[in-house]
Amino acid sequence: MSSGEKYLSAAYVVVLLTVLAYLLIHSLRLARLSRELGELTEQARAKAAADG
Amino acid sequence: MSGYIRDAAALARKDLLLELRGKELLPAMALFVLAMLVAFRFALTSEQEAASQGLLWVAIVFTALLALGRAFVPEREQGILDALVLAPCDRSAIWLGKVLATMAFLLVVEAVALPAFGLFFGGVSWATVAAVVLANVGICAVGTLLAAMAVAGRAREVLLPLLFLPLAIPVVVGGVGATVADDPARYLAFLGLYDGVFAILAWATFEYVVVE
Amino acid sequence: MSTSSSNRSGVILAVATFVLLGGGIALALLWAPEDADQGPSQRIFYIHVPLALTAYACFFWGAWKGLRLLWTREERYDLEGYTAVHMGLIFGLLTLATGSIWAKISWGVWWSWGERQLVLFLILFLFYSAYFMLRYSLEPGASRANISAVYALLGVVLIPVSFLAIRLAENFIHPVVFTRDVQDNLPTEMLVTFCVCLAGMLALAATLYQNELLGKRLDERVRELREVLQ
Numbered sequence: 001m002s003s004g005e006k007y008l009s010a011a012y013v014v015v016l017l018t019v020l021a022y023l024l025i026h027s028l029r030l031a032r033l034s035r036e037l038g039e040l041t042e043q044a045r046a047k048a049a050a051d052g
Numbered sequence: 053m054s055g056y057i058r059d060a061a062a063l064a065r066k067d068l069l070l071e072l073r074g075k076e077l078l079p080a081m082a083l084f085v086l087a088m089l090v091a092f093r094f095a096l097t098s099e100q101e102a103a104s105q106g107l108l109w110v111a112i113v114f115t116a117l118l119a120l121g122r123a124f125v126p127e128r129e130q131g132i133l134d135a136l137v138l139a140p141c142d143r144s145a146i147w148l149g150k151v152l153a154t155m156a157f158l159l160v161v162e163a164v165a166l167p168a169f170g171l172f173f174g175g176v177s178w179a180t181v182a183a184v185v186l187a188n189v190g191i192c193a194v195g196t197l198l199a200a201m202a203v204a205g206r207a208r209e210v211l212l213p214l215l216f217l218p219l220a221i222p223v224v225v226g227g228v229g230a231t232v233a234d235d236p237a238r239y240l241a242f243l244g245l246y247d248g249v250f251a252i253l254a255w256a257t258f259e260y261v262v263v264e
Numbered sequence: 265m266s267t268s269s270s271n272r273s274g275v276i277l278a279v280a281t282f283v284l285l286g287g288g289i290a291l292a293l294l295w296a297p298e299d300a301d302q303g304p305s306q307r308i309f310y311i312h313v314p315l316a317l318t319a320y321a322c323f324f325w326g327a328w329k330g331l332r333l334l335w336t337r338e339e340r341y342d343l344e345g346y347t348a349v350h351m352g353l354i355f356g357l358l359t360l361a362t363g364s365i366w367a368k369i370s371w372g373v374w375w376s377w378g379e380r381q382l383v384l385f386l387i388l389f390l391f392y393s394a395y396f397m398l399r400y401s402l403e404p405g406a407s408r409a410n411i412s413a414v415y416a417l418l419g420v421v422l423i424p425v426s427f428l429a430i431r432l433a434e435n436f437i438h439p440v441v442f443t444r445d446v447q448d449n450l451p452t453e454m455l456v457t458f459c460v461c462l463a464g465m466l467a468l469a470a471t472l473y474q475n476e477l478l479g480k481r482l483d484e485r486v487r488e489l490r491e492v493l494q
Contacts, residue, residue, distance in 0.1 A: 004305035007369040011308045011362045012289070015315070018358055022472060029479050036486050043493045194418075201411045205401030215398060215415075218391040219422060222429035232436050242432055246425060253421055260334050260410040 059141040063149025068156060070126070077122055078160055085115045085165040089172055104173040109227040111165065112158075112184065113191070113220045119157050120195040121212050123150055124203040133262060143259030147196055154192045162188075179240070183230035186243040187223050193251040194219050200261045222246055271478055277471040285464030288457065296457040305369040310457055312362040314465035315355050316381055320423065322352030322469055323392070327420035330413030342409035345416055346399070347476045351469050353392045359385050377437060380430050387426050391419055 071077055088111040096103055127133040136146055162184055170176040195216055202212040223246060229239030292310035299306035326348035333341035363382045364374050377383060395415055402408040450458070 002304070004303055004369050007365050008305050008307055011365045012293075012311065014361050014365070015311055015358055018354070019468070019472075022354075026475060026479060029483075033479075033482055033486060036490070040486065040489050040493055047493065197414070197418075201398060201415065202401075204407060204411060205398070205403075207401050211394075211397060211401055214394045218387055218394065219418065221387055222422075222425050225429040225433045229432055229436055239432060242428065245428075249421055249425065250418075253417065257334070257414040257417065260414055263407075263410070 056142055056145050059145040060148035060152065063136075063146060064152035064156070067150065067153035071153075071157065077119060078157060081115050081118050081157065081161045082164045084118060085111050085161055086168055088114065089165070089168055093172055105231045106224075106228045108165075108169050108173075108180070108231065109187075109224045111169075112162070112187065112227070113217070113224060115161055115165070116154075116158055116188075116191045116195060117213055117216060119154050119161075120192075120199045120216065121209060123154060123196060123199040125208075128203045137262050143262055144255050146262065147200075147255060147258035150196045150199075151192045154196060155188050158188050158192065159185075177231065177236075179236035180227075180231045182240055183227045183236070183243060186240060186247060187227050189247040190223050190243065190250055191220065193247065193254045197254040197258055197261060200258065204261070219250075271474070274471065274474040274478060277467060277474055281464060281467040281471045284460060284467050288461035288464040291457040291460055296453050297451060302370065305366070308362055308366045308369070310461045311465070312359065312366055313458070314462040315362060316359045316385070317462060318465040318469045319352050319355035319359055319385070319388075321466060322348050322355055322473075323388070323416075323423065324420055325473075326352060327416045330416035333409055333413045337406075339406075339409065342412065343480055344477060345413060347473055347480065349392055349395055349416060349419075350476065351473050353389070353396075354472075355465075355469060356385050356389055356392065360389065378434070380427065383430050384423070384427055387430075388419070388423065391422060395419070 089107075092104065092107045092111070096107075124133060127136065137143060166176050166181065166184065198215040198219070199212060202208040202215060205211065223243065226239045226243035226246060230236040230243070233239060288310070292307050296307065296310070298304060326345045329341045329345035329348055332338070333345060360382065363379065363385070367376050367379060367382070368374050375382070395412065398415060399408060399412055402411060
């Protein structure tokens, strides 16, 4: 691979990695949201049980 | 309309009187700009003499930051800004008053800085003086708006330069261009454009920055 | 509040991005003819310029949201404007990165003050980074929303003014201006590839924007729920 092509791939890879990093951050966020939602559902159930 | 001008003038007068009485800002600004010019002289090697022309503009921008940094601090600290906002005057008159006062301060300091610059670095052209006057308008118009934003939050002393400098870059270009280029008219026109565009925007949006 | 949990538009956008950007990159790397002067490295053009244009689009979108906020005082525009500026900054950084790589290939230097786009994006990077500093220093609320909106409007005015300034500055800065042989008439294949890549980048920005927005809104609702349950 000539050096020109190496840099070319570098540029495309940088963009790809950024998008993948973004996806990773968002998966982590989704995981956190699921967990928090699970906790809150438990709390809601406990509350409903206590009231009811 | 005359009421609006009267309000702005009254606010500007208040700032000018406060400064005349307190004498805190202007001497500090004048000394600051002189110190900067001396520092620049030592910062430039003899091959870089030509660079000195541009440094005048760096000095102006940073000296303006001194004035702008103080622009709304007294008002915020004493809750006057809220009172002004509640007053039955157009909020943008507050902006205009502050711009006029700050421009007055800058002009006084520049009346010291430009001769000093001419003395230290060899001459100041008419184009430079015109550029300085034009640049003042843009710097104060944008700077006053940004000062109001910065003062609303924490870390305001650090925030204002951060907000101001990117917007000041075109002013530096216009000013340096007018100082060094063969036909300064183009750069003076550009400064005029900058002034017009940003003054209108700042005037129109100021009330949103100070109202809750 | 427009928080439809079905996210149908997000899915459609993701599919569109996959098709357009995937196709575009394939075209760029495999189908588009090689540039006679610059060789294979010219293919960066197919992502660098779309990245730049998409960044501009994001900043304009953010300013539009800011304008809507000031106009209607509806709270949701604050988050939308913030997300748009965030996207713009990311695409702007990518523009700087790919532009720098292209400069390195073309002229052997990582940076050139003669590259107008690069210099413009440097200024915009400084400006929009300060946006986040500004938001961080303000308490959440209507005031922060208004101030952010006004700042976004300032940014959008700064873009053409800065570009003009950069051009004027070239008269006295005399950067070592390297020129690429810019073909006036792009061969059709190159134009087609470019357009597909541009559409793909815009779709990518839109997809990321939707996802980010939905994620933030879900954050808000979970927080709200937590408060209600305490």
